[in-house]
Amino acid sequence: MTRLGVIADDFTGATDIASFMVKAGWRVVLFNGVPDEAFAADGVNAVVIALKSRSIPAEDAVCQSLAAADWLKEQGCDRLFFKYCSTFDSTAQGNIGPVTDALMRYLNTSMTVLCPAVPDNGRTIVYGHLFVNGELLNESGMRHHPVTPMTCSSLKTLMEAQSGGLCDNVTINTVKNQPQEISARLTALEGKAKYVIFDVLDNADLLAVAQATARFPLVTGAAGLGYAIAALDTQQQDLSGHDMHIEAAGFAVVLSGSCSSMTNQQVDFYQQRASSLALNVEKILHDANYLTSVANWVLDHAPEALAPLVYATQPPQIIEIVQKSYGAAFVSEKIERFFADLARTLNAAGFNKFIVAGGETSGAVTQGLNIRGMVIGEAVAPGVPWTQVLDEKKWVILKSGNFGNSDFFLKAQEYFHD
Template identity: 25%
Template structure:
């Protein structure tokens, strides 16, 4: 197996904390103690993502640049599609020299997109200044590091490059346009995981010429963004048969995030000819074409109809799920309510689920076994279970994880 993505870190722990972000997003990942030449020479590489250590943290700028250049040359020789350059989240080491060496070896028109923010550990980049829990990095212990003391908190000043401070209304596309017009190295502010997610999506839009440079925060966002770019289909389809108030609140939260919710009338569900026409109307309309990252929820009605059992409702919604999947637009499924989950799997002729992980406690994630749609990702959830945002988390997982 040829690796698609390479991570080049300046020390072993950095190589590890970035690599694990890709594991969490479903990438087959291997971490090597040494460099890329050693990794390929061992002949046991069975990974989509390879993380290596240039061991250059304490080197002089020239030596560090040469070490990083060697790693980049090896990965270019082996046709790696993407490189993530891991740097220290407190700017230690030969920061500028390593970034320029990586950029110059990547592509002729490469852009190094730099953001060492890692909000989960208190690192943010605001107006170009790296803050650690709100304090400029030079005023922390990194400023007095005995081996590689940090003397500058402004990342653009360190790199002599432009800064982009994204605006609230910036989209990944508009941010990508700004980055593309800002020179060969650009620093981008980020205060939150949402900022990093938007930046990662912009980097994907820039294509292979973009070289993301950062710490574990950007690594996590890139792992999800690159995974999402490998998934076919645009729609996450949720089938909800549960009448539990917890599930209804979860659907409402998902709808507030922009999901489309379809609730067929009981009269349509009770009559076969009316039901068939309802399905045709939905499939012929624009409901299923909401663009990238859309979520479609098919929700059982609360109202009752004489002679309409919950089993028939689940059967109908399972049938409609199959018709939606047949459009080729579905990238993953969510099934809430045991009867609905069973009918969705029956309609798709799936015989089981290969379990992979949990979206959250008690909400399993897997891929379908058997049938024409074997391998399609699916999340199942009991009706009265989970926090209010659990369906939002499930949809994000299906969009941002790589599946076999």
């Protein structure tokens, strides 16, 4: 059985692709970081490792990714998939380019694919330009991202600025109307292009990409390609269902750190219906008693019908003011640490269900809860599944900033059962 090893650059990205592959019928396990021990992967189609490598120094991201590749190979993974965000979150220095190059050297391969398309979530590619819900990437809300603002939509321009090779494009006309020519096109690009960008408008196009790159030892992209790879593996599909029983007993909390436009909408929608508390960044930075104060507020509202919401989510203009005073990296790190400490405190007080928004926030919460492995359950929104911590009655849902509809926090709680 072919086994895919997935290296994801953040935790929500890991659950995203795991969910899509489970939806296609695969059995998937997910680990938070590189495990210390071997894993009996019999009957598992994909093993996913969630790193926290998106925004760290490039050399550290490369080191972590290579360690993950080593472990996945030891577990019998035949191919590797480098998973990054469907909005190609990165800076001019990386980390998508440096990690991709390092993995290509590790596997001794001269060509790979760049495929951040996820049509189910509005991410499409036309003539090598990435679109988010019909808007060019640089005209979407991602241009205001506090850590990795995306000011260009050309994947070729973005990748070549941070990598050691050239990109080329398989255009939509070839993908849709001349699929028999894709193989010849890839052969013609050998020795000329290191990274191939396929235009993608729908899931049928993703299947064409997966088929064309089936022999690549390394592929890179977002969850859509993961779904297509799993869907092509029809002989090993298991569509019997992956429903997960999430107990209503115990308390739930919503923790939101993303400042994306969609998460802002979700916070606005939810705070009109449930108790909510906006975090005070100044107090996070300077008040040693603030964590206790916030935890007590959550405990006071825990018995209510809807889970209380604690959020650092703010419109971009407000975040920019705070960042100018203290520095973006410093503020982000302090907020993440606060969420990690808050999750740990609440878990000790009886909270066993955590609804989390934001990639960096999700990574912090999983660290705070000391989560090493997870079983992937049913998706609340495309690419956003409920997960159960291995061997524990503890459930976590981790949402990337722009995923889900405005009622996501509310909808997630519909999965609780007595």
